[in-house]
Amino acid sequence: MGKFSGPQFHRLLRERGLKSTRQREQIVRVFMESGSHLSVEELYQRVRQKDPRIGYATVYRTLKLMAESGWASSRRFRDRLALFEHQSAGEHHDHLICLLCGKIVEFESERIEELQSRVARRQGFRIFDHKLELYGHCPACIPKEKGGGSEKRGKSEHGKTL
Numbered sequence: 001m002g003k004f005s006g007p008q009f010h011r012l013l014r015e016r017g018l019k020s021t022r023q024r025e026q027i028v029r030v031f032m033e034s035g036s037h038l039s040v041e042e043l044y045q046r047v048r049q050k051d052p053r054i055g056y057a058t059v060y061r062t063l064k065l066m067a068e069s070g071w072a073s074s075r076r077f078r079d080r081l082a083l084f085e086h087q088s089a090g091e092h093h094d095h096l097i098c099l100l101c102g103k104i105v106e107f108e109s110e111r112i113e114e115l116q117s118r119v120a121r122r123q124g125f126r127i128f129d130h131k132l133e134l135y136g137h138c139p140a141c142i143p144k145e146k147g148g149g150s151e152k153r154g155k156s157e158h159g160k161t162l
């Protein structure tokens with residue numbers, strides 16, 4: 001998915017005076033296959049399952065390189081670790097974050113996007129980027145809230161539709 005391609009990555013490495021090694025390629029592949037919102041540590045664990053010789057520093061540097069070239073973006077949700085997700089050109093989404101289990105759900109709402117730009121326009125701003133993060137409890141965690149009041153069952157599934 002996204003703009004990432006093998007040959008481009010090779011070129012980038014060459015520009016940086018870095019060798020395109022099997023290890024780096026392996027890391028990139030695992031990252032692209034892993035879905036979103038991985039910490040360096042999580043990616044490292046997954047990479048190690050495929051090749052235990054790959055070191056943490058290599059994983060970290062490769063990820064950083066991808067972030068610098070726009071193939072990955074790094075997000076820090078609250079005070080948690082930076083999490084990386086791959087970045088497809090022109091693709092945008094916002095996040096719902098569970099404060100109890102750390103689950104992250106992606107969503108996109110045209111109406112919210114539109115409202116945001118309207119607000120900005122009204123203030124005379126030209127906006128280049130934004131992050132919308134909604135913090136709360138996910139459906140799995142709501143029953144575990146203390147007090148246990150779960151009578152109010154919203155009909156919202158963790159779906160993408162808004």
Ligand SMILES: [Zn+2]
Nearest residue numbers: 093094113132
């Ligand atoms: Zn948005």
Ligand SMILES: [Zn+2]
Nearest residue numbers: 098101138141
């Ligand atoms: Zn949760």
Ligand SMILES: [Zn+2]
Nearest residue numbers: 036085093106
């Ligand atoms: Zn995301």
